[in-house]
Amino acid sequence: MLKRFWLWLGRLVGRLLLILVVVGALGWGLGEAYYAWKFSGPVSTEEEIPKDEAAMTQGIIEDAIRIVEQHRDNTRVLRDAHAKAHGCVKAEMTVLQNLVPELRHGVLVEPGKTWQAWMRLSNGNAYPQFDSARDARGMAIKLLDVPGEKLLSSKATAGDQDFVMFNNSLFFVRDVAEYKQNFAAQASGQKIRAFFPSLDPRTWEVRHLFIALKTLAPAPDSPVDATYSSIAPFKLGPNNIKYRVVPDPQSCPRYELPEQNTALPNFLRNALYQQLSLDRVPACFALQVQRQNPNYYMPIEDTSVEWSEDISPFETVATIRVAAQDFDTREQNLFCDNLSFNPWHALPEHRPIGGINRLRKAVYEAVSVYRHQRNAAPQSR
Template identity: 65%
Template sequence: MLANLWMRLGAFLLKLVLLLLSIAGVVWILSSTWFAWHDRGPVSAEEHIPSGESAMSQEIIQTAIRIVDQHRESTRYLRDAHAKAHGCVKAEVQVLNDLTPALRQGVFAEAGKTWQATLRLSNGNAFPQFDSVTDARGMAIKLLDVPGAQLLTDKPERKEQDFVMFSHPNFFVSDVAEYQQNIAAQATGQTWQAFFPIWWDPRSWQLRHLLIANATLAPAPSSPTEATYYSVSPYKFGSANAKFRVAPDPLNCPAYTLPPQNEKLPNFLRNALHQRLSADRVPACFVLQIQRQDPSKYMPIEDTSIEWKESDAPFETVAKVRIPAQDFDTPALNLACDNLSFNPWFGVAAHRPIGGINRLRKTVYEAVSDYRHSRNAGP
């Protein structure tokens, strides 16, 4: 009798699993069909600012500052995102000689021009954690001594052009309203609310964005120099709109095999960077590329959760990035790295950030940076 009961229970469970798989399959087909219908061009090549965005940005600033307060390290205040750096390194960014006229824009206008730059490589989380924890990874590039009027007119002395990127081609929020919802959930430690704001109402669920977030939180690369980084949000590129990407370019650097690293160590990515640049004295190379918007395709400006497909617009290389062998991991240099600010609004009009997430960055990055530096300055 007991065996018969187990067989019936097993048959019931099998039928239940098959039913759930069938329902999931139908939902997947319906959602894929809906997105295929919804996510199609043409799209606007101009920005559209929704009402209430400015007020939401001010609320996000207060939440971001609360996160900075929560995650400060001893008495030192860290960034609200990408808090842990693997290092800041000197680099050279050389514009290609054979760019077409359409690609000679802004800092890429002069053929063969070599810009001196500072790169910051980091983890994405709001507080330092072991590098082995799944996370986004970041690269921020600051070109130095850039002539021309700066976008932020109250800081004309900067003479910089920043590019801020991370290791996934699209973001897990679409716009400022969703970012406000997401960061509020982070601040309370209830991250599930970012994707299920009203848990009993499936219409509010952000399942696609949850999948993007899970894909973003990837295992660590073997080294920060072996990852690809994306701007995610768009920028002006002369009269066009474009996104940026930085990808490894090993063929233009000496052949190198990184010795096995102990990935159980909390800072093994910094160790890998030190191994290559400082111990083995081998430079690292990347290409800096752009992807120009084709408004006839589904390449929206205001939705950063949408990946611009390479089949719609290929990436085009505009410059080479070379990180020479160097000593970067000292207390003084690490403190200087921590004190640096990177902001896509540090730059010139030819590369003006566009879209809601970039408009948000203009206010939040500056406010959080000012708050962090004022607290770290001490008496």
Template identity: 35%
Template sequence: MSARRRLNDGILAGVRLERRIDPYVRPLLDRAVLPPVQALVQWWVNARRRDEHLGLAEERTQPGERAVAEAIARQMAQFVEREYAPGQAQRAGNTKTYGVVHGEYTVHGGLPAHLRHGVFRHPATFRAWVRFAGPGPLAPPDLDDNGVLSIGVKLLGVDGRKLLDEEPHSQDFTGITTPTFTTPNVVENLRLQQHVYDGTPVLYFLGPRHPHLSDMVMQALYARTHSSPLLARYWSCTPCLLGPGQAVQYSLVPRDRSRGSVPWHPPDDYLRRALVTALRERDVLFDFLVQLQTDAHRMPVENASVVWPERLSPFVPVATLRLPRQEFDEKGQFALADRLSFNPWHALPEHRPLGNQNRARRTIYHQLSRLRQSMNGTPREDPDQYS
């Protein structure tokens, strides 16, 4: 094992130790440390950015961006092919499935005119599949890799032309439990994927030539020992359109604001068990919020390391996601997770993803989904048939 790999693994061992005590110190850290440290980090990030003088919802494609996206897809595909045998392939990101559950997504009535676009055009209720997952790129015991969780929401029965024709009746929304993405742009994302392949992801943040300390701190502020996927807040991290010339980010916030509890020696799949237990006992509600871009520089489209300031534009509730009480069929649900593909480009044109990270996702998600389903012999199927 190389010295770089040993250094990476030593740091991760310290992180895993911190996960044990995190539930006991996190409330204090969130109150006393998170707000001022985030403000300082964001000041530093913004002080180093130049104003690109873009308009609201305006994008700017970088030279060679498509080639970078293809390189990321190849790098992640090589990781999947190396780590997983045929029939056992998992996603290269958002890897460990905690559960796929059915739900209802209800668009509120009385929304202001500037928000009534796409699925928010009229009050309506859509059937939905919702996948809760861990970060990846592998699927170890939950306590070892639960700092950043993810959610994928697939609305069914959505009429209208889609940006990808592979799912003509779907609209997908995805999010993670941090307000910024791991990397600011696709060039840095490629560097991260190369580190992941080499087994040194921590050194992406600490490398002397290309350090990413601000991104590391932002991820650390929100990475925590989660007690349940149903008690976490999720952010889109990257924007999408909401009608012509208008960009938004979105967030899913649980109605239940309790923190839950984590056993001192939790089972390897304690997050799945928490999800199963909660949905066996009660309905679970999330508020779906959107944040309108009002300042093209302070709320950038092309830099995913910047938190859009809520003092410039607060989040506004536009819909409710209800997960009704249900019995969790483990075998069937995990088979469904293998067949479903969550992609922000499964979208109406009114919700087109924006920014270089999202433009790359169109290539990356599509190619990796095809690879995983080909390795497992689970061809893409119409998600409506499972409702």
């Protein structure tokens, strides 16, 4: 009798598992069909600005300042995101000699031109946690002594052209309205409500939750081993583009990083120091752009949608070289902390577009000013 019971139970469990597999496959198929229908072109090549975006932006600024106060490091006010730097290093960006004429705009107008730059590599969290924690990773590049009027600048940043990126090609919110709801929930410590704001399933953002979980990835072996993307779109002259920075090891001497102790809280800084300062081996990257094809679903106002590389492949426009150097000093780390990066520190030919970039303009500037004032520190650039 006991044997019959176990056989019956085994068959029942097997049928239930089969049903779950079939239902899961059906749900997956329906989801794929739905998004294939929803994410179909054509799309606009122009920005579409909601009427209440300015009011929502002000609310986000207030939440961002609340977060930087929550995560104060003793007496210093940190960034509201990417608070922990692995280092700021000197770099050079060189425009390709054979760059196609359609992409020669802004800082890319002169083939072969080399720009001096600062590069900041960081973790994404607003609190400086161990590098072994799952997190986003960021890269910000500041080209120096770039002539021309900028979209946003101070006396200290008048010559800057900034590029701000992190290590995913998608963002986990689509627009300013969703960002406000998500950010407010996280600022209040209600992380579940960030993606499930109510009991109504129509308000759930399951796809965006998976994007967020993918963004919170294990650490790379080194900060120079990752690919960093702009997420949001930009102008490049008349083109609408997204950009990214990818490792380009074949343009540098061959290098194999010694195994790092990943139990150390700052092993990514150690890896960077090992390569650049101890082993004296440079790191190389390529700056690439992807042009919008508006006949397909490559939206400007939704940063949770990836632009298809099959339709519009990335094109290399410049190379970036980080020479061997000594960067981990008290003076340079303080200088790094006072650096201010904003994608609106830009020539008009590189104007940020889309809701998330419009939000960045206001939030980055407000938090930067607040942080420097509270720290009684000069905004070095």
